[in-house]
Amino acid sequence: MSPPDLSHISTWVFDLDNTLYPSDVEVMSQVDRKMTDFVARELNLPHEEARKVQKDYWRDYGTTLNGLMANGQVRSGRDFLDFVHDIDHSVITPDPQLAAHIRALPGRRYVYTNGSMKHAENICHHLGLTDCFDDMFDVEASGFQPKPQRSGFDLFASRFDVKAPESAFFEDSIRNLKTAHELGWTTILVRARPGPRDEESAGPEDHPEHVHYAVDCLKTFLSTAKTRDKAA
Numbered sequence: 001m002s003p004p005d006l007s008h009i010s011t012w013v014f015d016l017d018n019t020l021y022p023s024d025v026e027v028m029s030q031v032d033r034k035m036t037d038f039v040a041r042e043l044n045l046p047h048e049e050a051r052k053v054q055k056d057y058w059r060d061y062g063t064t065l066n067g068l069m070a071n072g073q074v075r076s077g078r079d080f081l082d083f084v085h086d087i088d089h090s091v092i093t094p095d096p097q098l099a100a101h102i103r104a105l106p107g108r109r110y111v112y113t114n115g116s117m118k119h120a121e122n123i124c125h126h127l128g129l130t131d132c133f134d135d136m137f138d139v140e141a142s143g144f145q146p147k148p149q150r151s152g153f154d155l156f157a158s159r160f161d162v163k164a165p166e167s168a169f170f171e172d173s174i175r176n177l178k179t180a181h182e183l184g185w186t187t188i189l190v191r192a193r194p195g196p197r198d199e200e201s202a203g204p205e206d207h208p209e210h211v212h213y214a215v216d217c218l219k220t221f222l223s224t225a226k227t228r229d230k231a232a
């Protein structure tokens with residue numbers, strides 16, 4: 001099989017969670033539990049009911065936070081984000097290989113996350129990726145219009161002057177890649193490893209039509225991809 005041709009790409013956009021680290025690293029499972037705790041506390045609900053509200057909001061509003069905000073059930077988005085991202089980061093280990101691959105990509109490189117800036121900084125710090133990106137864009141920067149909302153993508157694109165035909169987006173979420181595809185970006189789905197996974201992440205067999213490349217390992221993909229300087 002010929003290597004993926006990304007020689008037209010000069011803007012590299014990465015989702016954070018379950019994309020820059022493998023899905024079996026216990027980060028989102030911790031965040032997920034903290035979200036249930038938050039909903040239970042704020043809405044004064046038993047754990048089981050809080051969990052249902054959390055998941056219903058995720059499905060209906062894009063994120064649990066957006067559901068809480070739309071229903072006037074949270075004082076500020078930041079309260080929620082600070083609470084749910086207060087997790088044990090020792091489960092994340094540095095990934096110097098990934099850092100080298102990302103640094104070698106020609107052009108501009110960004111993180112685009114539905115989490116908070118503090119969360120993105122913590123994760124990147126523990127992965128050893130802090131100096132790999134030109135900038136990061138969090139859910140506050142998107143005006144709490146999380147992926148997959150088109151309006152958030154538009155804000156991201158205008159903030160960094162992103163031109164669709166030159167942009168590649170790496171994500172573990174199929175629905176987030178759909179918007180990127182509609183915008184004309186090159187889409188790369190980073191699939192979860194076999195086993196239990198975040199409900200948003202794609203599984204080992206998934207390769208929907210709006211995804212240009214579906215990969216099981218981000219590092220392998222980046223090491224084999226033909227990029228602008230490698231193509232010369």
Ligand SMILES: [Mg+2]
Nearest residue numbers: 015017018172
């Ligand atoms: Mg993700």
